[in-house]
Amino acid sequence: MKKLLSVLFVIALIISSFPQQSSAERYTNGCYPVPLHPRFKTGGYLTLDGTYIEFGSEADLNKPKLISVCVNNEFVSVDVPIKEEKGQVLIPIKKALQHLNATLNWDGKTNTVTVSLDDKVAKFIINKSVAVVNGQQVQMEVPVRMYDGNMYMPVQFLAEQFDVDIAWFPEYNLMRFFKHPDLRITPLLAAGKKKTNDYYYAQWFGVFKRFLMKNNGQIELIEVHGKELVIEELTTSFEKTGERKVKMELPMFGAAHKSIDGHIYVLYGDSNSRESAEKVVYRVVKYDDKWNKVGQVDITDAYVTVPFDASNATIDTNGKELIVHTGRLRYQAEDGKHHQSNMVIKINTEDMTLLYNGGQWPQPYSSHAFATYARFDGDRSVYAVHGDGYPRAIELTTKKDNLIENIYTILDIPGEIGRNYTGVFLGGLEVSKDSYLLVGASIYLNEHYGKNASSNVYVSVVPKDAEDESEVKMVWLTNYPVEEDTFIIDTYLVKMNDNKFVALWYEPLKKSLGYAVVDGQGNILKKPTLIKGAIPPGGIDPLVLDNKIIWYIYEGGTGEGTVELFTLTIEE
Numbered sequence: 001m002k003k004l005l006s007v008l009f010v011i012a013l014i015i016s017s018f019p020q021q022s023s024a025e026r027y028t029n030g031c032y033p034v035p036l037h038p039r040f041k042t043g044g045y046l047t048l049d050g051t052y053i054e055f056g057s058e059a060d061l062n063k064p065k066l067i068s069v070c071v072n073n074e075f076v077s078v079d080v081p082i083k084e085e086k087g088q089v090l091i092p093i094k095k096a097l098q099h100l101n102a103t104l105n106w107d108g109k110t111n112t113v114t115v116s117l118d119d120k121v122a123k124f125i126i127n128k129s130v131a132v133v134n135g136q137q138v139q140m141e142v143p144v145r146m147y148d149g150n151m152y153m154p155v156q157f158l159a160e161q162f163d164v165d166i167a168w169f170p171e172y173n174l175m176r177f178f179k180h181p182d183l184r185i186t187p188l189l190a191a192g193k194k195k196t197n198d199y200y201y202a203q204w205f206g207v208f209k210r211f212l213m214k215n216n217g218q219i220e221l222i223e224v225h226g227k228e229l230v231i232e233e234l235t236t237s238f239e240k241t242g243e244r245k246v247k248m249e250l251p252m253f254g255a256a257h258k259s260i261d262g263h264i265y266v267l268y269g270d271s272n273s274r275e276s277a278e279k280v281v282y283r284v285v286k287y288d289d290k291w292n293k294v295g296q297v298d299i300t301d302a303y304v305t306v307p308f309d310a311s312n313a314t315i316d317t318n319g320k321e322l323i324v325h326t327g328r329l330r331y332q333a334e335d336g337k338h339h340q341s342n343m344v345i346k347i348n349t350e351d352m353t354l355l356y357n358g359g360q361w362p363q364p365y366s367s368h369a370f371a372t373y374a375r376f377d378g379d380r381s382v383y384a385v386h387g388d389g390y391p392r393a394i395e396l397t398t399k400k401d402n403l404i405e406n407i408y409t410i411l412d413i414p415g416e417i418g419r420n421y422t423g424v425f426l427g428g429l430e431v432s433k434d435s436y437l438l439v440g441a442s443i444y445l446n447e448h449y450g451k452n453a454s455s456n457v458y459v460s461v462v463p464k465d466a467e468d469e470s471e472v473k474m475v476w477l478t479n480y481p482v483e484e485d486t487f488i489i490d491t492y493l494v495k496m497n498d499n500k501f502v503a504l505w506y507e508p509l510k511k512s513l514g515y516a517v518v519d520g521q522g523n524i525l526k527k528p529t530l531i532k533g534a535i536p537p538g539g540i541d542p543l544v545l546d547n548k549i550i551w552y553i554y555e556g557g558t559g560e561g562t563v564e565l566f567t568l569t570i571e572e
Contacts (some may be wrong), residue, residue, distance in 0.1 A: 006071035073100035073533030090152040153316040188563040198539035204310040204370035213258040214542035257315035269307030277301040295352035318376040325374035340370035348534035363420035373429035386426040389418040427491025432520025506536040
């Protein structure tokens with residue numbers, strides 16, 4: 001035991017010597033820490049005259065209503081008294097507008113304030129119900145007011161006239177402002193129960209436990225809760241219409257997938273510490289569009305002790321077959337260790353029979369396999385892997401009729417074989433008309449390797465007729481110099497159609513979501529753009545609705561309206 005602990009301690013030292021972030025730090029939402037600070041949990045507060053008022057007392061209930069304000073995910077001010085008039089909320093607007101990069105000019109002689117924001121210029125006269133916006137008169141139900149030297153504006157007017165998303169979170173007494181021409185944020189009254197800071201990929205990936213899919217003209221949000229799947233049914237406007245629960249068939253969850261054949265497929269797993277060839281270690285369950293079970297395939301004798309170990313799991317279908325690519329912990333080897341590698345499964349979905357069990361030596365093979373992806377290209381299957389040993393690379397493999405056609409090394413990673421730290425990440429694989437596209441992030445793989453955390457986002461394009469990796473095209477979406485020490489986390493590749501793909505990533509030091517649009521050959525259609533204050537999807541694949549990419553954020557509150565819907569519009 002002492003020897004084992006010392007080995008684990010050494011491993012921990014090796015891993016901790018490189019920059020990592022906890023899941024809580026990865027998508028820090030700058031809006032919530034202040035409202036949730038312990039000082040808000042005390043038994044009372046002191047007034048300016050030194051009187052102590054207990055929370056819940058009559059004096060406390062009669063105090064002015066206070067809120068916190070946040071703009072583009074940055075905390076602006078706290079303990080701001082709000083006003084209400086004719087059912088509308090008015091707030092001191094100067095700081096919020098300044099954080100939105102607006103300019104304000106005050107004319108004390110005429111009591112007029114002029115606000116300029118983007119292409120809008122608005123003039124307000126205090127206590128007058130008519131504003132002038134870009135030269136046009138606009139009637140205000142509630143005018144701009146002046147209280148104690150502060151200008152108060154109706155929140156509704158600000159949102160409508162200046163195209164600002166404003167969300168009110170009563171649980172936190174928090175009002176959030178967000179403005180970006182392509183990204184909108186909408187508070188939801190219902191949807192989602194799992195916290196969304198759940199993208200776990202420091203050295204190796206983990207399985208997603210949240211899924212968004214289109215089903216029966218609605219949107220379904222699937223979350224794993226304990227030993228069951230909770231499926232929320234939503235309209236395309238994300239209004240909840242129903243909920244159902246499905247019991248998991250094995251203790252471990254791997255992935256869920258909506259097939260083009262109309263069915264839903266879920267991958268489950270179970271541990272096998274005794275290394276029994278008869279133990280069911282994987283089960284693929286086929287459900288109809290009402291979540292009624294209509295079939296299953298059990299996989300045994302697969303050389304697995306722990307399914308989904310140190311990797312994610314992906315499923316794809318082509319209407320008649322299903323493939324799985326994931327990681328697993330293997331049987332004990334001759335050296336006495338349980339090594340990790342990838343696992344490949346193929347199933348006939350028409351009669352739910354097993355076509356391929358990767359077993360001890362799957363094709364393709366990777367050890368260790370820290371991120372695993374699979375896609376169909378007609379009757380050809382395509383696999384991508386992030387490995388630290390064999391291979392120590394980002395690698396793409398194509399198969400047809402269960403035979404390997406080509407293997408392409410996308411990024412060759414320096415360092416000792418089997419060393420967990422690589423500094424490289426793989427965030428997605430998709431198929432275009434003529435190519436295979438991969439997305440991820442990488443540190444510098446040259447003489448600077450291992451000496452810094454500065455990384456950049458890549459899109460790799462592999463032509464379908466490429467004879468070797470010399471024909472692979474690397475498109476670097478960011479170009480941060482090695483000395484800048486900017487690092488990238490949470491990469492995604494979203495397929496809009498066969499010739500349009502969106503790469504998403506997160507830059508935590510800038511608290512910004514990045515995105516770029518490329519075509520099927522990797523040509524840039526929209527240059528990389530950073531959206532300050534936007535939070536990435538976390539452990540979920542964003543959903544495509546028409547020309548929009550959709551995901552949601554949940555910080556863990558219990559009140560209504562604590563879920564935020566992010567909608568990123570991609571130009572046609």
